[in-house]
Amino acid sequence: MGRFAPSPTGPLHFGSLLAAAASYLQARRRGGTWLVRIEDIDPPREQPGAAERILEALDCYGFEWDGAVIYQSRSHPSHEAALSRLLDAGYAYRCGCSRSDLADTPRGPLGIIYPGTCRAGCSADETAIRVRTDDSGIAFVDGLQGPQQQHLESESGDFVIWRRDGLVAYHLAVVVDDHEQGVTEIVRGIDLMDSTCRQIWLQQLLGYSTPDYLHIPVAAHADGQKLSKLTGAKAVPLGRPEKLLVQVLAALGQQPPSALGKGSLQEIWSWAVEHWHIETLASRTRIVVDSSAMAEGKNGLL
């Protein structure tokens, strides 16, 4: 079982369409189910109406998800229950350190490396909650990128699983939801690969099994920057989705025949499921595209 889990922080752009299509095809190729989960757990970053626009775009491009759309915010009781288990087991603790308290803390590629200041106790009123880590090494074999490993205590330190503002942190929410929804295979952008070891650590502490991970290259502008709302990626057009869908398949390393762009969405998807081979994305980190050309219906593959 696979899933696509966008955050409603902006519309669906070409980069998120690639991730949606790769996870969809990977699930469908093997007759699996595919869920859509809106990760609406960070209201300060969300854009009103974005969830509806993402779903409208997915529908327009012919994606068919199984069951109802899942809204992550509605899993709040499960997130709280997991947090209680971690606290009760002594795996997590309250941390009252403010941003300025941590200003001089050394940073690594994953952000600040929390030095464990509050491990022995914290008397602050307002606290975040961190999970304890150790340095035993968390490893997994990515289905596309090969063996990966992190030593969490020295690379990230104990990380936040519940925010100071009372909101669940991303790592905990995603781990609990994937487990409860029975997700067995996660296909997502390589920009999320360095969060995987922290998520596996939480799975281990909570006694969950670890799904298979396949991190696909992310769509990038010619200058190498990832396509995102911040780098000016445009919403995918909703008129004539067939043409762009064929470009998505080509960007994902499939070789759609040129006549396919004249077919219906149903014909394109059935060709894509039948011919899907994810292996062409192995060891790649970037798919360079000209997204504004694509938005105008031109070939934007560079």
Ligand SMILES: [Zn+2]
């Ligand atoms: Zn602290």
